[in-house]
Amino acid sequence: MFSVRIERLTSSLIRELLALTQQPDVISFAGGLPAREAMPPLDLRELPASLSQYGTTDGEPELRETIARQLTGIGLRVPPERVLITSGSQQGLDLVTKLFIDPDTPVAVEAPSYLAALQAFRFFGARMLELPLTPQGIDPQQLRELIRRERPAFVYLIPTFQNPSGVCYAESHRAGVAEVLRETGVALLEDEPYRELMYEAVDRTPLSGRLGGAPWMYMGSFSKTGIPGLRIGFIAASDDIHPHLVRIKQCTDLHTNRIGQWWCNRFLLDGDYLAHLDRLRAFYREKRDAMQAGLERHLGELATWSQPHGGLFFWVRLRQEVDERALLERALARKVAFMPGGAFYAHPPAFQGQMRLNFSLSTPEQIDRGLRMLGEVIRAYHAEAEARRSWPVAHVR
Ligand SMILES: Cc1ncc(COP(=O)(O)O)c(C=O)c1O
Structure with a gap:
């Protein structure tokens, strides 16, 4: 009934999982939206009727x-x-x-x-x-x-x-x-x-x-x-x-x-345009800095990353491999969300364990709390994986 190309529109499990981030008490680093409070006012009073x-x-x-x-x-x-x-x-x-x-x-x-x-x-x-x-x-x-x-x-x-x-x-x-x-x-x-x-x-x-x-x-x-x-x-x-x-x-x-x-x-x-850009940069820079500090505090020994000089995202690479979807499920159970890195590749990479973290929508306090929880989730994941790996040996003994 539809064109051949429609078959290439696959729905994604990740997208379904991320729908859960819409709940109000989730700290979401998953999206990429700009912050509502940083936007200029929508003034249409002088809009020409033409x-x-x-x-x-x-x-x-x-x-x-x-x-x-x-x-x-x-x-x-x-x-x-x-x-x-x-x-x-x-x-x-x-x-x-x-x-x-x-x-x-x-x-x-x-x-x-x-x-x-x-x-x-x-x-x-x-x-x-x-x-x-x-x-x-x-x-x-x-x-x-x-x-x-x-x-x-x-x-x-x-x-x-x-x-x-x-x-x-x-x-x-x-x-x-x-x-x-x-x-x-x-x-x-x-x-x-x-x-x-x-x-x-x-x-x-x-x-x-x-x-x-x-x-x-x-x-x-x-x-x-x-x-x-x-x-x-x-x-x-x-x-x-x-x-x-x-x-x-x-x-x-x-x-x-x-x-x-x-x-x-x-x-x-508008004469205020450049000043608006300066305010916007200061607003997001504070959040970027909060994420850098939170990553150092809570994921320092778990991951590597480079502090970005602009934009809305950190790209974080875990030192040990994980199943990104399983990790996301566990993070969501703790009400913190990230975007699994594999989604951003045309072909899935050999290494699983990357995440995109957005900082524009959370307050510095939420950023720190969310990263603390994420660190705990990753540590628990690694500990369980380690226990699973050593289990057969323990069993034989
Ligand atoms: C790299 C990139 N290109 C294009 C877009 C689309 O932006 P928009 O259609 O809002 O201009 C986005 C949105 O996040 C983006 O990140």
Whole structure:
């Protein structure tokens, strides 16, 4: 009855387990939502009545101009005509998927990567090729070899405060990856919803601005700095790609909501915008610091991690392997939740025992309490596993 691709939409046990985190007394490090109290006010009093009418597929000209100016300011020179406003950057992922992916199309992704992007690519049948992420980014040489071997349709990267790992690519890796893409002419899809959530100054120059004539797509979002419920994001692209994205969007939703676009442009041009970003960074930095301190206190001897310089997540690797689902069940029984790391891979990794921990929704006190419980759950798990391993020997004696 349905299309063949519907069979690729699998429901996940993890998702069902995580539904339990909606209970009010759970300390959840599992989600990735921005904090409601950090969002700017939704003031629509001066909304022009003319916005009740249909709008253009490309988006409101004023917002496209503001975004093009900002992009040019960060090193990505692009005219407003090549900025397409989307319903969140998630729609950009959908449009790119429809433009590039047929069953078995090779696509290069970071390992780990953004779950909903992997789902979108998988839905259309992509053959995903993983590039291991290091604390400096993917290795340019590995990318070169993968391109030589497989010639992917595009390379999907989240170079700045990556979801889920928190990694921000080092300048050496930004330059190296850009050089490989320039040489090979393979398209880049760069996804940067977290770039403004920066807690220490680090290099964030977009790769898309360094590609010479190679094709590129650069996605941004106002979900983390503005109001995610308005669903406003954008995708800027090289001139060989942009017109196709516009035509696909025409088939998808005609255009993004005009009210959100109007609000967003005012938000970006408001004299308070930069001060708002500073407040936002201070607000999340305090939570990030609380999570770093809590991890040191409660998981110090159990796990390794790197403190992220931005974004909303810690990526934690346990020293000993666990069954991630079993561990999550035990954590939920203690009313603390995390996101199992295996979910963020296109292909399940050999090692099980990674977690993504989000810090944006909990208070520093909840972060400390939740991590203390998590430490206890992990210790109990290891102790039981150890007892099981030694049981046969004890029994023989
Ligand atoms: C890496 C990444 N890309 C895209 C998105 C989608 O964001 P939105 O559609 O709200 O702009 C998210 C949301 O969390 C994300 O983490």
